[in-house]
Amino acid sequence: MTLSVFLIVYYIFLALFILFSLFAIYHLVRFIPPSSAAFFTLYIFLAGAAIIIFATWQGIQLIDWTQTFFTLNFSL
Amino acid sequence: MSIYLKRFISQKPYEKIIYFLRRDTIVFIKQLVLFIFLLAIPVGLYFFFKNTFPSLLQSTIFYPLLMLLASIYYLTVWLVAFTAFIDYYLDFWVVTNDRIINVEQRLFSRTISELDLFKIQDVTGQSKGFLETMFDYGNVYVQTAGATGRFNFEEVPNPREVASKIIVLAEEDRKYHLKESNSTGGTV
Missing domain, CATH: 1.20.58 (Methane Monooxygenase Hydroxylase; Chain G, domain 1)
Structure with a gap:
């Protein structure tokens, strides 16, 4: 089994993160007045999420995801 | 009433907003x-x-x-x-001279409930613990005669002041409804 399994799990998490973020942003945009300071929080949230994802990408881009960490051996 | 509040409640012609309450800033x-x-x-x-x-x-x-x-x-x-x-920003309570409106936001749900002031039987303002006492915030419990039970304001500023004001408003609203029902010959 290669390390890319971790990456797949991470991508699934990212998809869920985006889905839940969209729900939260929808509520904020729908129910808060456009001039409100709450929109500042939306920018902070988006900037923070972008920084975390960018930092992760920076940290993992040099990793060889084809490395094996677990081998299944079925031979008797 | 602000355009913002109009999204949630339709104000009656004689209605005046007395309190617009959110959880205390210290909670956030x-x-x-x-x-x-x-x-x-x-x-x-x-x-x-x-x-x-x-x-x-x-x-x-x-x-x-x-x-x-x-x-x-x-x-x-x-x-x-x-x-x-x-959740903090979109949860709020509006107290008018006629009713109390509670707007509650969760990730997948939004609940708007209201209560007529004349139905109120008992109001309690409570600050519990060190922080609540220090910063003067806490819960206000509104008890009604109906089966709906308690209507709670959670961690709002000045809970005792809010509770006393609601008691006064409820009394005034009861008198108003009594007068109105007497003049029309009906019951409250």
């Missing part, structure tokens, strides 16, 4: 401190592992795993903090 600050602490935990763990198990951070298997786990952790805390802010 308390949550913010907790989230800052949660964001600092991986940094502490990083230095712990760096000093105790330095080989673990250089391992070709554990390093990618830890990087991804840290990213998942930070994104989760970030999203929960954002949701907590929305």
Whole structure:
């Protein structure tokens, strides 16, 4: 089994993160007045999420995801 | 009434807004401190592992795993903090001279409930614990005669003042409804 399994799990998490973020942003945009300071929080949230994802990408881009960490051996 | 409030409630012609209440700011600050602490935990763990198990951070298997786990952790805390802010900002109570309106927001639900002031039987303002007493915030419990039971304002500023004002408003509203029903010959 290669390390890319971790990456797949991470991508699934990212998809869920985006889905839940969209729900939260929808509520904020729908129910808060456009001039409100709450929109500042939306920018902070988006900037923070972008920084975390960018930092992760920076940290993992040099990793060889084809490395094996677990081998299944079925031979008797 | 502001355009913002008009999205949630339709104001009657004789209705005046007495209170627009959210949870006290200190409640949000308390949550913010907790989230800052949660964001600092991986940094502490990083230095712990760096000093105790330095080989673990250089391992070709554990390093990618830890990087991804840290990213998942930070994104989760970030999203929960954002949701907590929305919950804080979009939960509010409006007290008018005719009714109380409670707007409650969750990630997948939004509840708007209201209560006529003349139905109120008992109102209690309560501050419990060190922080609530220090910063004068707490809960206001509104008891009605109906089966709906209690109507709670959670962690609002000046709970005792709000409770006394609601009692006065409820009494005035009861008198108004009594007068109205007497003039029309009906019952309240």
